[in-house]
Amino acid sequence: MFQYCAEPKTLEGLIWLSCYLTNEKHQLLYGSLGTVLLLMAIVAPVAMLFGFGGAVAARSHLLPVRLFGKGYTSMVRGIPDIIFFMFVPIALDQLFELIRHKIKCPDWTDAIWQGSDFVVCAEAKLPLSTSPQYVHEIYGFSLAVLAFSIVFGAFAANVLYGAMQAVPRAQLETAEAYGMTRRQAFRRVLVPQMWVFxxxxxxxxxxxxxxxxxxxxxxxxxxxxxxxxxxxxxxxSQFAYPHPDWRLFYFMALLVYYLSMTRLSEIVLGRLSQRLSRGQATFAGEQQRKAAR
Amino acid sequence: MNQLILSTAALALTAGMAMAETVRLGTEGAYPPYNFINDAGEVDGFERVLGDELCKRAELTCEWVTNEWDSIIPNLVSGNYDVIIAGMSITDERDKVIDFSQNYIPPATSAYLALSADTDLKSGPVAAQTATIQAGYIAEQGMTLAEYATPDETVAAVRNGEAVAVFADKDFLVPIAEESNGELVFTGDEPSLGGGVGLGIRESDTELKDKFNAAIQSMKDDGSLNALITEWFGDKALLF
Incomplete structure (x- = not known):
């Protein structure tokens, strides 16, 4: 990165360190921080959407929809994450390729599963093996987002389901007494009040x-x-910047990162909780009302 | 008529694609000097040079991919890449699931590296990387096995006393021993395991296997493979 970094083996001390911490490999580390933040930024809203869908489905009056909602949450919650993450992206990938294979190569006669091999025609590959590496990376990242969203969506579904049940029944009865339909009561009374729970x-x-x-x-x-x-x-010394085992320092840096991320989240969530309690018939809402008086 | 032109064009296009076929090479990137990620963040090492040369001789366009050692075979058979080039020894167990090309490194010796030369290898756990030929050997010999996910962790385990010795390919251990200033030394016997190192290829991909076999053979015949082995593993390395 810097001019003076051309011959790393001749450098010493802080100059060596400044070159070391800015070499291409470290830039990949800093870039991966962006990957992680991007993943969280996409997964959080998508999982919320899945969760909301799951919770609404689990409350449905139609039996098949209700069974689907309940089945989704209990299945995903019952399987260890690590097994889920190993299995689902590979299964999804093979499913997509199988569908594309059926559409694009109808004349294919060979078996698709040959022993442990999964073989589809070259045009059905996802992404195509001719596409550049970054396409493969984006595809892998998207599969990851999907897998994370399905898992966290199931947990969110259960949380939202519980929150919907926690809204006092009297609130909904009042809404019905005012002549609101079920749908109107859900949208105007139930949903705004469930967030605090x-x-x-x-x-x-x-x-x-x-x-x-x-x-x-x-x-x-x-x-x-x-x-x-x-x-x-x-x-x-095969590497330009030889050094002994430094994992401790790197993991310390990760420790700082994770702690500051969770601390920051705590502060934001604390504020949000206060905001959502305003005017609610809960203990926190009641306290706010008294303090304001 | 238009249809005819279109389908001819499509045919020409697919034929062109078949000629410049893209082959994805999967490696671990954590096993210097076989393969590692250099400071520019690229795959480097003996296998990088070898793979590029083989692709040139087989007239293939090659792309490098890194993958964890643990899942390197499942990802090959499900088609995420086409070739494993990761210092993988040819063994019967692996041969049941995937196919191997002919070996490009002769059956090399494995060795124990410990803190002192008179370490009793039965006195404590011996470190080896998970799912390697060396890990299987340790278990067979009745020694206590401590498995680690990456080669680097196996060496770290000896340094911090979790294991009494590390058992791995000697070519991997030699530079580590040399640069430890006498902290780490070789001990015990040096058995020769497996059928050498080969490329892992899907069993259904016989055409690709033939191409790489021919390319490896041509490198063996003109001596360039031996020169490459000496360049990366030193004068004492076994040659063909």
């Missing part, structure tokens, strides 16, 4: 999501923990 559960989920991002490496996406391990491992 859902927030503690959802904030737990957010904290877990922050800490679950290292599972990305299972899906072939290189995240900050992967790079910390790779960069921290001892390096022989």
């Amino acid at each position: 859902a927030l503690p559960g959802l904030s737990n989920l957010w904290m877990i999501l922050i800490k679950a991002t290292p599972l990305l490496f299972l899906l072939g996406v290189e995240d900050i923990v992967y790079w910390a391990k790779e960069l921290g491992g001892s390096k022989t």
Whole structure:
């Protein structure tokens, strides 16, 4: 990066360190921080959407829809994350390729499963094996987002389901007495009031999501923990910047990162909780009312 | 008529694609000097040079991908890449799931590296990387096995006393021993395991296997493979 870094073996002290910390490999580490933040930024709203859908489905009056909602939450919640992350992206990938294969190569006669091999025609590959590496990376990242969203959506569904049940029944009866339809009562009375009940559960989920991002490496996406391990491992003089085992320092940096992320989240969520309690018939809402008087 | 032109064009296009076929090479990137991620963040090492040369001789366009060692075979058979080039020894167990090209490194010796030369290897756990030929060997010999996910962690385990010795390919351990200033030394016997190192290829991909076999053979015949082995593993390395 800097001019003076051309011959790293001749450098010493702080200059060596400044070159070391800005070499291309470290820039990949800093870039992966962006990957992790992007993942959280996409997964949180998508999982919320899945969760809302799941919760509404679980409350439905139609039996099949209700069974689907309940089945989704209990199945995903019952399977260990690590198994889920190993299985679902590969299964999804093969499903997509199978569908494309059926459409694009109808004349194919060979078996698709040959022993343990999964063979589809070259045009059905996702992404095409001719596409550049970054397309493969984006595809892998999207599969990761989908897998994370399905898992966290199931947990969010259960939290939101519980929150919907926690809204006092009297509120809904009053809405019905005013002549609102079920749908209107749901939208105008139930949903605005449930968030304060859902927030503690959802904030737990957010904290877990922050800490679950290292599972990305299972899906072939290189995240900050992967790079910390790779960069921290001892390096022989085969490398431009040889050093002994420095994983401790790298993991300390990760510790600071994770702690500051969770602390920041706590502050924001605390404010949000206060905001949502305003005017609610809950203990916190009642206290706010008294304090304002 | 238009249809005819279109389909001819499509045919020409697919034929063109078949000629410049893209092959994705999967490696671990954590096993210097076989393969590692250099400071520019690219795949480097003996296998990088070898793979590029083989692709040139087989007239293939090659793309490098890194993958965790643990899941390197499942990702090959499900088609995420086409070739494993990661210092993988040819063994019967692996041969049941995937196919191997002919070996490009002769059956090399494995060695123990410990803190002192008179370490009793039965006195404590011996570190080896998960799912390697060396890990299987340790378990067979009745020694206590401590498995680690990456090669680097196996060496770190010896340094911090979790294991009494690390058992790995000697070529991987030599530079580590040399640069430890006498902290780490070789001990015990040096058995020769497996059928050498080969490329892992899907069993259904016989055409690709033939191409790489021919390319490896041509490198063996003109001596360039031996030169490459000496360049990366030193004068004492086994040659063909």
